[in-house]
Amino acid sequence: MHKSLFPAPLPDVATDAVALARPLDWVGMDGMALPIRLANTGGLPMLVPASVDVAVNLGDAGARGIHMSRLYLQLQQGLANEALGAPSLRRLLEACITSQNGLAARARLRLRFDQLLLRKALLSDNAGWKRYPVEVEAELHEGHLRLTLGFSVDYSSTCPASAALSRQANAQRFFEDFAGPRPLSTEEVRDWLASERGMAATPHAQRSRADVRVELKPAFDELPLAALVDAVEAALGTPVQTAVKREDEQAFALANAANLMFCEDAARRVASVLAGDARIGVWSARVAHFESLHPHDAVASVGGRNP
Known part of the structure; x- marks a missing residue:
């Protein structure tokens, strides 16, 4: 039987001497395609595709690199097996740090995915699924978990001047x-x-978007995505619809007439929701009205910190 010319163990150049040795703030991988487990509106778990970034610090100046494959395997198992939330993210970040055998003391995750929420029609008995782009960032350092939630809401804006x-x-x-x-x-x-x-003239309206980012206070374990989306949509008054019959379209037109707003008005409406939420520490919002009158967008931004 032919003997291998290269018997085990396999070479590991990560253990070689380090040139220009120094610790590194973050080392990891961006854009990994992985499934994550979410709880849908009925409370049942479901797997959705996500783009995942992970990083740990490299605190040992004499170490050439981290163990990236260990991070990938931790994420592949942890994100698919446990529903996304503060407790599961903490456990996953702790496992990422432990997997490095003393090379790392902190870890960071970014998850980007689409959350589907079932939304009722305005008047008819229909309902439809609406997509909300979501980004979750979790960082663990010295036992402290910092959790940030970002999401986008599409709505209609009718110009008060028009x-x-x-x-x-x-x-x-x-x-x-x-x-x-x-x-x-x-x-x-x-x-x-x-x-x-x-009807001699009609005011111009356009699809618009609110991008919200909030840092959650440590006392709250859940990711309050659906609750925050509901609150922002209620404040704006004109969220885009899914299943629409004629009575729903008329109700949508009435809602637009009752909620005339410039981008400045929309930003203040979103801010009123975020500034009054006890679950939120630091927050920011940016609204963009994709103008039908102009070839450019009207935008406004606002941010704050809750006590």
Whole structure:
């Protein structure tokens, strides 16, 4: 039987002497494709694809590198087997540090994935799934877990200035059509308003997006994604819809008329939610209105720290 020319053990150049030796702040891997376990709206677990970044510090100046394969295997098992939350992230980060056999004292994870939430229609009995881009960052250092949650909410924004100009154009047309000195019945006015003549102009509206980022206080173990999304959407008043019948579309038009807003108004609405949430420490929000009037976007940002 032919003997191997290269018998075990396999070479490990990670143990070679280090040139320009010094500790490193972070070493790891970015953009790993891994499944993570989430609890859906019904409480049942589900696996979703995620892009994962992981890093540990390299505190030993004499060590050439960390054990990256150990990190990958820890993540592959831990993210798929336990539902995502503060306790599971803490255990996973502790395992990442332990896997390095004394080379590391802190660890960091970033997870990017899409959360699907089932949303009811405004009036009809229908419901549909809506996608929310999510980013979770967890860092463990000296036993302290810092947990940051980011997500995006799409909504509709109708321009208050455009609405005022449209109302003026509609009033002017009404004056022109009924300028004669004759009495008008409510039925005649109603029919005119329901006709094409009754809409001389319409305000411009556009799909918009709020990007929210919050650092959670240590006392809270859960990731309150659904609750924060609900609160932000309620404050904005015009979240985009999924399953839509005619009655839902009309209700959406009414909601837009009742929630006219510039990007500045939208930013303040989101800020009012984040600033009043006891689960949140540091927070920030950025809104962007993807203008239909202009070829550029209108944006506003705001941030703060809760006591």
